Amino acid sequence: MSQETSTNNLRIAKNTFLLYVRMIVIMLVSLYTSRVVLSNLGVDDYGIYNVVGGVVAMFSFVNGAMTGVTQRYITFALGKGNQKQLSIAFNTSLQIHFLIALLIFVLAETVGLWFLKTKMNIPESREVAAFVVYQCSILSTLVLIMSVPYNAIIVAHERMSAFAYISIVEVGLKLVIAFALTIYTIDKLIFYAILLLIVQVLIRVIYGRYCAIHFSETKILKVKDRRLFREMLSFAGWNMWGGLAVITYTQGLNIMLNLFFTPVVNAARAIAVQVQYAVQQFSVNVQTAINPQITKSYAQGNFDYMHSLIFRSSKFTFILLFIISLPLILETDYILLIWLKEVPEYTGIFLQIILCITIIDAVSNPLMTGAQASGKIRLYQLVVGGIQLLILPISYIVLKLGHPPYYVFIVHFSVSVAAYIIRIFIVKPLIKLSLREYLRKVIIPCVIIVLSAFPIPFFVKSKLVELSFVNFLVVCFVSVICVSVSANFFGLNKSERLFIRTKLLSFIKKYNFT
Secondary structure, three states, X not given: OOHXXXXXXXXXXXXHHXXXXXXXXXXXXXXXXXXXXXXXXXXXXXXXXXXXXXXXXXXXXXXXXXXXXXXHHHHHHHHHOOHHHHHHHHHHHHHHHHXXXXXXXXXXXXXXXXXXXXXXXXXXXXXXXXXXXXXXXXXXXXXXXXXXXXXXXXXXXXXHHHHHHHHHHHHHHHHHHHHHHHHOOOOHHHHHHHHHHHHHHHHHHHHHHHHHHHOHHHOOOOOOOHHXXXXXXXXXXXXXXXXXXXXXXXXXXXXXXXXXOOHHHHHHHHHHHHHHHHHHHHHHHHHHXXXXXXXXXXXXXXXXXXXXXXXXXXXXXXXXXXXXXXXXXXXXHHHHHHHOOOOOOOHHHHHHHHXXXXXXXXXXXXXXXXXXXXXXXXXXXXXXXXXXXXXXXXXXXXXXXXXOOOHHHHHHHHHHHHHHHHHHHHHHHHOOOOHHHHHHHHHHHHHHHHHHHOHHHHHHHHHOOOOOHHHHHHHHHHHHHHHHHHXXXXXXXXXXXXXXXXXXXHHHXXXXXX
């Protein structure tokens, strides 16, 4: 292993650790605050907040398209070591994001506002509150859009400590908001929306100030690189197609559930998505730490290292999510019971299916990063985005036939599996990926881990049907042990086992745990 590769691996490990510290704090506080918020807002207002915010999020797919573009061009320039091009890429992306913010503002205040007032299933007594929430959501989205280039710079420089510290500040402020809801007696839904907007603005200022101090390329300049502007817009155009698909099967399904059912079902979905987000952070941390190295290795023409990063991040992501998700899936009812005072109907089945979807999507994300690094994303976004767009019409037909709401997530899972398979074949020629190696190093080990680790925890759960803390601990313990043992024997190769063992021994020795 070369010195440069060893240094990169060490940086990835350090950044992953920092992101995990960040994630653990965020997850614990977020799960608690969601309980407090649900308890104080009530099921109906909680559902209204999520579905109204979803209307604004529908327009944010335009910004989502640019996020991947910004990350790619800034990281690529950094990988090439071109400081001038890095500054141009940052300022060009800033200009584009300003135009996106302006476009979303116009769309949200016209088409979105019309949809909110004429199509949404909002109780008459809560229409004013829903309007305030909507306006606050618009402003929060605009602030978030203008933050993307700054966040991209931090990720490209792999300064994950900044994300860790600033995110802890953000989640701490949200915890304060949750407690404030228990004190004040004014309209809590309006109060909650306004306070979240204030936090969003404050965090944006902190990120901007950090970048101004540490990265000279974030100095705002008058840049007129029309070639790069058009190139980034073209790249974003195809990303936008993929972003449209994503927003369709997330917020689109949320709104569809509201049209067919009541805000209670939206609240159930919101709770399930809250847990999904917490679990998802385990994979996001690995991928956020590795993604810059994938793009930089492509820019430098180091395909062997790039492929090894894709293989390992896909496999490690699967193992981490399976370790966490298996006990959650088996003990869903008990977890929801002790977490929430009031559990909306369908929350359990929503959560179980969504966790399966999360695993599939997370394992395929490194392929997406590889496609982005190549810059040749037209076919990828056109085909994969087109497949994902099928989720909404198929779900509409399913609900029209009278099936219960969780069927939309079964549709979502089926389409995600199909999209994952097609991703592999599309990305293969873009980054010179060996299909045989991907099957051998990612898919086959993951399938074997599931088949070998699942039966024993499932059998134990079938015998311990009573909802109790002791049974919960037993099922969790058995699940973690089975997945860990299976991953060790079937998921990790000799060098990976040696690497993990060495790091663990070093950690134990450093902190005198022996």
